[in-house]
Structure formats: structure tokens, C-alpha cells
Amino acid sequence: MRKVYVAGVGMVKVGKHVDKSLRDLAGEAALKALEEAGNETPEAIVVGNMLSSLVEQENLASLIGDHIGLRGACGFKVEGACGSGGAALMTGYSLVASGLFSKVLVVGVEKLFERPSNDVIRGLAYAADADYELIYGITFSGLNALLMRYYMNKYGVKYEELAYWSVLMHKNGYKNPYAQLRNEITLEDVLKSPVIADPIRLYDSCPLSDGASAALLVSEDLRKATDTPVSIAGVSNSIDSVDLSSRLELDHLLASRVSAENALRIAKVSLREVDIAEIHDAYTITAALSIESIGFVEKGKAPKAWSEGRFSPGDKPSLNLSGGLKSRGHPVGATGVYQLAEVVMQLRGDFPGVSVPAEVGLTQNIGGAGSNITTIILRR
């Protein structure tokens, strides 16, 4: 396999973009990434997206590729629910590593604010099992609420300990110019926010978001031309059951552990060497399960750890310097590509928000309630 480098990244500010369409958002991020990479023309475009059918648009690689002048290039969309961006990166990586192409553009994009929110909430629940879960009216928040109550009950973790994660994320995201929710919040704000799916409150949850992020992945021979120091040292994707009913464990994400172990092994990096990570905190419980399943702390210990200052900027690892899904936002199929762009900028030393010196970074992008997970190791 050939080494793969990230030659350029581009992000659009996450938020509600009434004035921008899906193709506008994707095109803006893509052209930024190409510009950073010396305006190279990619041979292939891989699009990460979950819900473009909500805006009656599929065939995204052709739509976006043509919009930015890539007629004749290879292109397709990759879908893995909220983990679509990570899955698209894994696909783009494979196209370069295999030697099939030398320049592959990966674009993650999501456009949610085109439809009323109850339509969007239903759409997000497409990541659940339609026949055996959605038929009862479950929502995505509802599935995570089931995991959260189970976890709190099993480990005796208090709601407030989990909720404190949101406070920490807003503190980081406050300084990120690409973040959607750039306001600091207190624990009391979280406790007073309305219940969405008990025990999950509004401020335990990421917001609904529009956004797009892109990265140009290149082979070693193009590394010098584009002058990048950052390589994708390892990447792995793993699946688990969509339905929660047949999971072997409800307090552990199998696909998180497996994809992290594989990515670290491929990168020849130990978990202790990871300086920074962007993890997928769609809900505070998702943060806890991701942190524990990767292996940063033991089961049931993550909330106590972050309440005591672990994972804060400067600690090893520092987690979610971007503000995470909670504050940066969660443009579903784009999120995995945002995580990559943020870590690449951290490793290059030019992230415009909270930043720390770092050599090794990890991203973990989660689809469904833990059913499709991609872990990436980046190195400078």
C-alpha cells in the first residue's frame, strides 16, 4: 500500500445556511481544499452524505463534481449514516493507497435546514432499524437516551457528570470560527434546557446543522508539490448491529474498539502516543462510550475523568479542541471530514481556535447508535 497524505483541507462554517444550497456548500469547501493544495485537479471525488434524499437529490458526486469542473473524473457517494464522512475518507484513502489514483477529493456535505424539523428528525431516525425500531416511533435521541439511562444505572454515573461535557465543549467551540454554537454555557444552562428524550436534554445533544468540509488526499510523489507534512497513518471502519436489541453489550461500542485497534495497528502507533483526538459526541453519552471504547479510560470512568480536567486542552490526549459535535455542530455526513480537517490543521499548527502542539492525532466518526464507525490516525 502507498502512503497517503492530506494535501489540503477546506471547511464551511457549520450552521443554518438559508442562502446556500447543498451544491454551494460542497463546492465552497471543495475549492478551499483544492486551493490549499496548489489548485491540483483531482482524478476522483468521493462524497460523504447521509440524507440528501430529504432534499430530493442523489447522484451527489456527479452533481458536485460537475459544479467544480471535474467532468470525466471518477465519482460516487458513500453512506454510513452519521459516519458517512469517515466512510468516504476511508474510501478515498483506499483509492490512493491502492495506486488507482494519486489525487482524490473527499467531500462531506449535509443540508438539513431545507425541511421542517420533524421531517429531519424522522430522517435522522433512518439510521435506526426501520422495521423493528422506527415502527414504534423511536428517534435518534431516543436510542441514545436508552443507552444513557442504561449506562447511568449500571455505573452509578450522575446526570450532571455527563452534562459537564457540554460545558467543556462550548468552552472549546467558543474560539472555533467554524463552529455553529459559539457561546459559553454553564451546567445550570444544561440542567434547565428542555427534555428531548428523557434523560437527554437539548444541551446534551448536538444541534441540527448544515455544512460541508473537504480534503484532497494525495500519494507520496505529489507530497512535495503540495508541501504537506500530514499523512493518514492508519484508517479503519467497523460495523455493529443497527438495532440495539441484539447488541452484545449496551455499555460498549464494539465498532469503536475494533476500528480504533485496527487503525492504530496499521499506523504502528500506540494509544498512549495520541496527542489530540476529535471524537463523535452527538450526545454526552456518545462521548463517554467513544472515549471508553477507544480505551482512553476504563468503562464507566469517562465522565469522572473529564469532570476532573482530563482531556482538556494541553492534556494528552486533548479531546475535541474544535468544540466537538456539541458546539462545532453535526452536519451529519460531513462531520467525519470536519474532524479530519480540524486535526490536520492542529498538526500543521494553523487551527484558528484552541490549539496545542501535536504530532499524532485521532478522529472517530460514529454512524447510527454505534453501528458504523471509522477511526483515522493522522501523523505529521
Place this chain on the structure above:
Amino acid sequence: MTTLQRVWRLKNTILNLVASRCSSCGYITYPPKMRCPVCGSRELREEALPREGEVLSYTVIQVPAKGFEDFTPIIIALVRLGDAKVLSEVVDIKPENMSVGMRVVATVRRSAETIDGGVPYVVKFKPLKL
């Protein structure tokens, strides 16, 4: 949104709570699978789950998906039935009276209207009164 045809196809598994039990390793899954998630065996047999069980976790959904507005707040639970787990709605109880570990029993109730105007019946759970 589901359709009449889709619910009709699921009538056996949903109404009779039919899981798949692996003949090799014994692992049981609901919903049923075609191959064992634990050992990979294709020797699976159908097994109807007990209709009484215990709440492992639950949530009360206040912000519903489109189509479930009339059912809100919706109580959804993961219920342990024998060796398997089943996700469904809990009815005939106020949200504040729910608790982890409470005993429930299956009951057939109506679900949200399908997009082709049908009224499907599915298995939900209600508190077990001793």
C-alpha cells in the same frame, strides 16, 4: 414511513416476538438474523420469546419524529425477554411511574398510520399487574 405491505410481512416476528436462536453457540437475537452474529453459524432456528420480561432501560420521547405526534410523549423501552432483548413502546403507564427493572407484559396495540392509510397493530408492553 411504513406501509401496510411492510407491516404484513413482519406480522409473525413482531406479533409473536419470534427471535433466532443459534444451534451452534446458543446465542439468541431479536430481530432474527440469517447468520449468527457471534459464531457465524447458519444453523438458526426460530424461537418465540416469552411475553413477560423486565425493563432494562427506557426513555420518554418529547420531541417526536413526523407521524408520531399523536403518541407523544412516547415511552420506549428495551425489555429483556428471556435471553433476548426487544425494543418497543410501553403503554398504560405514566412516564413518572416508569422504572428500570419493572416487570412488563406484551400487549397488541395500534401503531401510527401507514403512508397508505392503514392502521397497523404491533406488540407493545404494559406493566404486569400481579
